[in-house]
Amino acid sequence: MKALEAVEKQEEIPPTEHPMDDVLRMDRIPHIWCPGCGIGLAVTAFVNALEKMQVDLDKVCVVSGIGCTGRVAGYIKTDSFHTTHGRALPFATGLKLGNPDLKIVVFSGDGDIVSIGGNHFIHAARRNIDILVICVNNFIYAMTGGQVAPTTPRSAYTTTSPFGNFETPSNIPQLAESAGAVYVARWTSLHMRRLTQSIIEGFQKPGFSMVEVISPCAMYYSRINKLGLGIDMMKFYHDNSVIKHGEPTENLDIGFQSQIIVGKFVDRERPTFSELYKGWKKEVKTVKRES
Amino acid sequence: MKADPKNVFTGSHYIDGDVACAYGAVAAGCKYLAGYPITPSTEAAEAFAVKAPYVGAQFIQMEDELGSIASVLGASWAGKKAMTITSGPGFSLMMETIGLGAATETPFVIINIQRAGPSTGVPTSTGQADMMQAKWGSHGDYEIIALAPESPQESFELTFKAFNLAERYRVPVMVMSDECVGHMAEKVVIPNAQELEVEPRRYFTGSKKDYKPFKRDKDLVPWMARAGAGYKLYLTGLTHGEDGRPIFDVKTFEMKSKSLRGSTNRYLVDKIRHNRDKIIKFEEHQTDDAEVVVVSYGISARVAIKAVKEARESGIKVGTLRLVTVWPFPEKRIEELAHQVKGFVVPEINYGQVVYEVDRCSQGRANVILVPHGGAAVHDSDDILGAIKQAATDHNPYDRILEYTTALEREVFGENMVSKI
Numbered sequence A: 001m002k003a004l005e006a007v008e009k010q011e012e013i014p015p016t017e018h019p020m021d022d023v024l025r026m027d028r029i030p031h032i033w034c035p036g037c038g039i040g041l042a043v044t045a046f047v048n049a050l051e052k053m054q055v056d057l058d059k060v061c062v063v064s065g066i067g068c069t070g071r072v073a074g075y076i077k078t079d080s081f082h083t084t085h086g087r088a089l090p091f092a093t094g095l096k097l098g099n100p101d102l103k104i105v106v107f108s109g110d111g112d113i114v115s116i117g118g119n120h121f122i123h124a125a126r127r128n129i130d131i132l133v134i135c136v137n138n139f140i141y142a143m144t145g146g147q148v149a150p151t152t153p154r155s156a157y158t159t160t161s162p163f164g165n166f167e168t169p170s171n172i173p174q175l176a177e178s179a180g181a182v183y184v185a186r187w188t189s190l191h192m193r194r195l196t197q198s199i200i201e202g203f204q205k206p207g208f209s210m211v212e213v214i215s216p217c218a219m220y221y222s223r224i225n226k227l228g229l230g231i232d233m234m235k236f237y238h239d240n241s242v243i244k245h246g247e248p249t250e251n252l253d254i255g256f257q258s259q260i261i262v263g264k265f266v267d268r269e270r271p272t273f274s275e276l277y278k279g280w281k282k283e284v285k286t287v288k289r290e291s
Numbered sequence B: 001m002k003a004d005p006k007n008v009f010t011g012s013h014y015i016d017g018d019v020a021c022a023y024g025a026v027a028a029g030c031k032y033l034a035g036y037p038i039t040p041s042t043e044a045a046e047a048f049a050v051k052a053p054y055v056g057a058q059f060i061q062m063e064d065e066l067g068s069i070a071s072v073l074g075a076s077w078a079g080k081k082a083m084t085i086t087s088g089p090g091f092s093l094m095m096e097t098i099g100l101g102a103a104t105e106t107p108f109v110i111i112n113i114q115r116a117g118p119s120t121g122v123p124t125s126t127g128q129a130d131m132m133q134a135k136w137g138s139h140g141d142y143e144i145i146a147l148a149p150e151s152p153q154e155s156f157e158l159t160f161k162a163f164n165l166a167e168r169y170r171v172p173v174m175v176m177s178d179e180c181v182g183h184m185a186e187k188v189v190i191p192n193a194q195e196l197e198v199e200p201r202r203y204f205t206g207s208k209k210d211y212k213p214f215k216r217d218k219d220l221v222p223w224m225a226r227a228g229a230g231y232k233l234y235l236t237g238l239t240h241g242e243d244g245r246p247i248f249d250v251k252t253f254e255m256k257s258k259s260l261r262g263s264t265n266r267y268l269v270d271k272i273r274h275n276r277d278k279i280i281k282f283e284e285h286q287t288d289d290a291e292v293v294v295v296s297y298g299i300s301a302r303v304a305i306k307a308v309k310e311a312r313e314s315g316i317k318v319g320t321l322r323l324v325t326v327w328p329f330p331e332k333r334i335e336e337l338a339h340q341v342k343g344f345v346v347p348e349i350n351y352g353q354v355v356y357e358v359d360r361c362s363q364g365r366a367n368v369i370l371v372p373h374g375g376a377a378v379h380d381s382d383d384i385l386g387a388i389k390q391a392a393t394d395h396n397p398y399d400r401i402l403e404y405t406t407a408l409e410r411e412v413f414g415e416n417m418v419s420k421i
Helices: A002-008 A037-055 A069-075 A088-098 A111-115 A118-127 A174-178 A192-204 A232-239 A272-289 B017-027 B042-054 B063-076 B087-103 B131-136 B152-169 B250-254 B265-274 B298-313 B331-340 B354-362 B381-393 B407-413
Strands: A059-064 A079-082 A103-109 A130-138 A183-188 A209-214 A239-244 A260-267 B012-017 B030-035 B058-061 B081-086 B109-118 B122-126 B145-147 B174-176 B185-189 B233-235 B282-285 B292-298 B319-323 B326-328 B341-349 B367-371
Touching: A002 B319, A037 A069, A037 A103, A037 A130, A037 A232, A059 A069, A059 A088, A059 B319, A069 A079, A069 A103, A069 B063, A069 B233, A079 A088, A079 A174, A079 B063, A088 A103, A088 A111, A088 A118, A088 A130, A088 B058, A088 B063, A088 B131, A103 A111, A111 A118, A111 A174, A118 A130, A118 A174, A118 B063, A130 A174, A174 A183, A174 A260, A174 B030, A183 A192, A183 A272, A192 A209, A192 A260, A209 B250, A232 A239, A272 B042, B012 B017, B017 B030, B017 B042, B017 B081, B017 B109, B017 B152, B017 B185, B030 B063, B042 B058, B063 B081, B063 B087, B063 B109, B081 B087, B081 B152, B087 B109, B087 B131, B087 B174, B109 B152, B131 B145, B131 B174, B131 B326, B145 B152, B152 B174, B174 B298, B292 B298, B292 B381, B298 B319, B298 B341, B298 B381, B319 B331, B331 B341, B331 B354, B341 B354, B341 B407, B354 B367, B367 B381, B381 B407
Parallel strands: A059 A079, A059 A103, A079 B233, A103 A130, A130 A209, A183 A209, A239 A260, B030 B058, B030 B081, B081 B109, B109 B174, B145 B174, B292 B319, B292 B341, B341 B367
Antiparallel strands: A183 A260, B012 B185, B109 B122, B145 B326, B282 B319
C-alpha cells in the first residue's frame, strides 16, 4: 500500500516494493501470459478495484476455470481456486452457500464461462447468487493454440476455422441480461479507469454481476487474422469502441473488426439468492411451529 | 467428537436405503447437499431436503451433475461437510471433478445408487457395474475409498462412516449402493448421538504463514484450512507441490520428497495405500474350514446367504467374505485365503469387475468363478449354489477366471455354453 501511495504522490517507488505486492502472489511472477496479452490489464483493473475499495482480502475468494484467464486465480493473493474447465461458477456457488460472508469473484475466459460453463452461467444468473463474474473475452481458445470459440466473430480465422468462421457468435451481455444478471457491463482492456469502476460497482452490487472485458490475444487471434501486435489491437479499440451506457443488449453483437459498443448496460434490482433463502428459512420455521 | 444430538434421528425407523443414506449424512454433520434428480437416488435428496432446514443444513438442486459435484467441492472448502447423491449417468458426468477433488485432497462424499447400465440402461432396476468406474473413472492416478452397503441399516452406517473417512484421509469417499438396497425398506435403528463418533475436520492450527495445503502429517494426510480464514489458500488441479504451486518438470513430477519441489502425485495413492489396514473392513463367516469362499458385496452378498446355507447343508465347506470397503481392496486377506481354499465364487451384478481383483490376489493358487448378471434384477441363488458346487468339486486348476453359466443363460443359449473371460 505504501507503494500505491507513492505512485499517487508521484514519489519514487522503492525498488523492492511493487504497488500490487499486497494483492498479488509475487513469488509466482513472472506470469505465463504472452507479450501483448490483455489479461494482465484486466487483473490490474481488478487489483486496483480491490485496493480502492479497501476490502478485507481474507474474505475475498477468486475462482477460475481453465484457460489463459483461468490462470488468474494463481496470481491473486486471496483464497483462490483453479478448478475444472467450465465449473468455476458452480464451485463458487458452493463456496458462497458454504460461507455467505465470502465475497466471490469468478475470473475466467469466454470459453470457460459461455461455452463449456454456459449452463452454469445461465443458472447462477437465474438464482441471482451474489457473485461477480469477470469474463475476459479474447474471441478465441488461446491456451490450446487458437481454436474457434463461441465468441469468435463471423469470418474471423482461427486454427479450426481455417477458411473463416461461419457461425454466429454469442452476445455475452445479452445472455447475462436475459438469464437474470443484475449488473452487466462491457469494456475493453484499454478502458482501464472505467473497467476498474465497473468492477467496483459489480463487486459491491448484491446479486449476480457480469463484467465482460474485450481483450487482445496478440499471439493467436491477432496473428492468424493479421491484425498486428497487442498495441495495434489497443489502437483498434481506441478508434472503434463507442461508449453507450444503457444500450439495449440485443445491439451488442460484435462483428469481425467491427465497432465495439462498451458501457454499463444493466443495473437493476432483483432479490438475491441469499435474501430469498433467508426469508424462506424463516417461513419454514414458522410453518413447523404452527403445525 | 460425539455426534450432535440435533442431527441424529434416534429410534427405530422403517425406511428405504436411500432415506437411510440421507439420515446417515445428517447424523455425520453433513451441512450441504447438492444434487440433480436421477432415478433411483432421488429419495435420498428428497429426504435430505425435508430435514435440511431443521438441522441447519442446505440442500440445493443444481442445474446438472457437473454443477452438483463442483459446488460440493466449493462448500467443502468453505468449511462444510458436503456430499452429492447420484446414479450411473450422473456418476459418469461427475468424473472430471472427482479427479479435482482427489488432486486437491478435498473431503466429500458421493452416494451412487447404482442402476443397470451402460448408458441410460434400466433406470429403475439394480446393477453393480460402476465398481471399477468408482476406482478408475477419472483420468490420472489417484486412490479413493468406496464402501458397499448391503441393507438400509448399513446404508445409514456406511454413509456416516464415509464422512469420517473423508475427513480423516482428505479424500473423496463413495458409497456404492444399488437400486435394490436403495429402494428396499427395512427396519433401521439409529442409535443415540453419544454412541456415534464423528471425525471432526482436521484444521491446521499453526501460524498462517506456515500453512501449506499439501504438507503431510506423519500418516501422509495433509491438514485442512477454510476459505475466508485468512490462509490465502491456493488450490489447483494442476500437478502441484506441498504449497499448492504448479509443478511441470519431470524430475520433480516423479519426486516423492518432503521438500517444496516434490509433487503431491505420489501421495495421492500412498496416503490410502499406507493406511489401508486402518481403512479396510470386511465380514467373514465360516471361513476357518472353508474350501470355497464366496466373495461378494452389496445386495449380491444378501442373495448369496441362501446359497451358502444350502451348500453347507449339503456338506460343502463354504464360507463368505463380504466386502464392506471395496476400495481399497483387501488384497492380503484374499491372498491368505487363496492358500487355503480350492476356489472363490464371486457373484456380482455385472460381467466381471471385482472378480478381477479376487483373481489378481489369488495369484493362481485358487480357482475363481464369476457368477455374472447383466443387471435389472438380482442373482438367482441357485446359480450361486451351482457355482459353489462346481468350485468344490472341480479339481483342475483353471488358467483364467471361469464364468459360470447361469440357469437363464442355459435356457436361452443351450447346455453347452461355457464361456471364459
